[in-house]
Amino acid sequence: MAAAAFFFAWASGSGAQDDLLRRGEYIYRLAGCENCHTDRDNQGPRLAGGRALVTSLGTFYAPNITPDPNHGIGRWSEADFARALRAGVSPTGAHYYPAFPYTAYTLLSDEDVRALKAYLFAQPPVAQPNKPHVLPWYLRFRPALIVWKWLFFREGRYAPDPAKNAAWNRGAYLARAAAHCSECHTPRNVLGAPRRAYYLAGTTEGPDDGVVPNITPDRKTGIGRWSRSDLVQYLDTGMTPDGDFAGGLMAEFIDHGLKYLTAADREALATYILSVPAVEHAVRKQKKGGKKKDEFGF
Ligand code: HEC
Numbered sequence: 035m036a037a038a039a040f041f042f043a044w045a046s047g048s049g050a051q052d053d054l055l056r057r058g059e060y061i062y063r064l065a066g067c068e069n070c071h072t073d074r075d076n077q078g079p080r081l082a083g084g085r086a087l088v089t090s091l092g093t094f095y096a097p098n099i100t101p102d103p104n105h106g107i108g109r110w111s112e113a114d115f116a117r118a119l120r121a122g123v124s125p126t127g128a129h130y131y132p133a134f135p136y137t138a139y140t141l142l143s144d145e146d147v148r149a150l151k152a153y154l155f156a157q158p159p160v161a162q163p164n165k166p167h168v169l170p171w172y173l174r175f176r177p178a179l180i181v182w183k184w185l186f187f188r189e190g191r192y193a194p195d196p197a198k199n200a201a202w203n204r205g206a207y208l209a210r211a212a213a214h215c216s217e218c219h220t221p222r223n224v225l226g227a228p229r230r231a232y233y234l235a236g237t238t239e240g241p242d243d244g245v246v247p248n249i250t251p252d253r254k255t256g257i258g259r260w261s262r263s264d265l266v267q268y269l270d271t272g273m274t275p276d277g278d279f280a281g282g283l284m285a286e287f288i289d290h291g292l293k294y295l296t297a298a299d300r301e302a303l304a305t306y307i308l309s310v311p312a313v314e315h316a317v318r319k320q321k322k323g324g325k326k327k328d329e330f331g332f
Pocket residue numbers: 062065066067068069070071087094095096097098099106107115118124129130131132133134135139150
């Protein structure tokens with residue numbers, strides 16, 4: 035009897051652990067943790083950091099987030115991890131630069147944060163030291179981030195909009211808390227904060243100094259001519275309605291993340307994206323030798 039009870043407890047316990055890891059992996063992919071924290075271009079070990087993130091403010095090197103106790107986050111408690119993602123604060127109280135999109139992850143649910151930590155801690159540790167960021171002197175002073183956060187950052191969980199249905203709310207949660215579409219697709223002001231009136235309206239100064247298209251439903255400058263199934267297909271395979279394929283960071287994000295979404299979640303994401311206000315904002319790269327254009331940019 036005792037043995038059977040023990041076995042039952044063990045079996046259901048490990049089933050719960052498997053569920054947690056699966057949930058963690060799902061959200062990890064969608065959140066793109068690996069894309070920034072792995073130096074893929076130089077065949078760097080997974081999650082051991084070192085990838086250069088080139089922004090208009092300077093170059094950031096994402097750190098090692100493997101469970102290595104010395105070079106990674108192996109000594110972190112669950113509370114340390116939750117605080118980093120939710121509040122953008124390290125276990126020693128240092129403030130993180132918003133190049134780490136905690137501005138989005140703060141909206142994740144407690145269960146998803148817990149699952150993410152469990153998944154990361156189940157990956158192999160790598161003893162690789164972190165590289166310092168390359169920033170102008172006035173950005174090296176981390177306490178200044180307190181002011182930035184006070185101006186532009188609100189900690190909080192995703193609050194469902196009761197006026198919208200469950201699919202819309204699921205899509206909004208996936209887009210805003212995990213997949214951080216706006217981190218790339220929304221233009222920023224001179225202080226590096228997203229410009230709300232241009233939510234998802236594209237930018238010529240995206241990560242890696244790239245052009246990131248307008249994905250609001252504006253017919254002229256956004257994706258207003260795409261049907262719903264065009265968008266769903268793009269988020270699955272990267273193929274646009276014209277038969278082109280996604281390139282650069284979006285291709286990476288689809289290949290390592292969005293294509294693993296369940297069909298229902300991909301539909302939910304499309305429902306949400308197609309519902310955001312249309313903003314007329316032309317950012318497209320002009321074909322052949324033309325120059326970048328952002329008529330509202332700084
Ligand atoms: C857009 C790139 C990007 C993505 C996506 C990203 N990170 Fe990071 N992350 C960074 C950068 C850059 C830093 C360093 C911030 C700093 O030094 O202030 C960082 C820091 C961290 C830290 C702090 C590590 C330390 O040693 O203090 C943790 C933990 C972390 N990220 C976890 C995650 C997880 C988990 C995900 C996915 C849910 C994720 N990151 C997604 C860029 C990213």
